[in-house]
Amino acid sequence: MTDISKRTLLLGLATVSLMPVTALAQGKTNTQPFVLAPKFSAQDQGRINRAVAYLQALNSGAGRFEQTDFKGRKTQGDWWLQRPGKIRFAYDAPYSLLVVADGKRVNMWDPRLKAFNQYPLDATPLSLFLSKQIRLDQGVIVTEVTPTTDGFRLKARDRRRDVEGSILMTFIEQGGNLTLGEWTVTDAQGKGTRLKLLTFNKNAPVKADLFVLNKPKDAK
Known part of the structure; x- marks a missing residue:
């Protein structure tokens, strides 16, 4: 798998950011x-x-995104959303990666390597805002709230102590309206990947087949 492919998993699309590191394995007890x-x-509070209400009210959307990995490398592409459970990221060439959440799984296709990977949606940070019922006080909890000049940021993590990694969501407020501007997923090693929504056409019509990604016949 290429390095960009691995970092794709960290934008909130796969399990590596939530990989458990138990205290016992580290020789610690808690x-x-x-x-x-x-x-x-x-x-x-x-x-x-407000953030929960905003995420809960999201229905559909589409736009452009820019991803920045922990080394500062940038990639862009198009994204589509259909809540609950569905989102698609299509990376521009030369990477041309496809990452699709179909409501149950997150599927990723790397056409250059002919590599197909699949992960349970509920094991990824994406489930935080794709869930049918948005909650930030149960399985996932907010640990920090930071006001900004144009909105605020929420830092959240799995409430289980042996699961490391976090997600930082930035909300922008304009004219009393809230918009999700970006999020950064940080793994257990402190390496973060940022995904900025360059454009967000809220409630844009989307086609159902955008959220279908089956394993290609020539996949390894």
């Missing part, structure tokens, strides 16, 4: 298996509630 969410101020 009697508390879960990370406790901080006590947020009323203002920050309001931001969390």
Whole structure:
């Protein structure tokens, strides 16, 4: 698998960012298996509630994205969304990767290597905002809320202590309206991949076949 293909898995599309590293395996013990969410101020809790309401209300969308890996390398492409459960990322040439969540699985096709990979959707950070019911206080919890000049950021992680990695979502506010601007997934080694939504045509009509990606006959 190419390096760009591996980093694709970190934009929130596959399991590597949520790979468990148990305290026992590290020679440590911990009697508390879960990370406790901080006590947020009323203002920050309001931001969390607004983000949840915004994500829950998303129906469909489309646009362009730019991905930046941990070495600063950039790639772009097109994306389409159909909640719940479905999203498609089509990378520009020369990579031409396809990453498709069909509601149950995340499928990835690398035509250059003829490599096809598949992951359970609920084992990826994408499930955070593709789920039918958005929750940031159960399996995934918010650990930080940071105001910005044009909105705010939420940092979230799996509440299980032995599962490392996090996702940082940036929300932009314009005229009282909220928009998801980008997210960064950081793995257990502290390496982050950022995906910025360059354009976001909210509620754009999308075709059902965009979210179907079967294993090609010539795949390895």
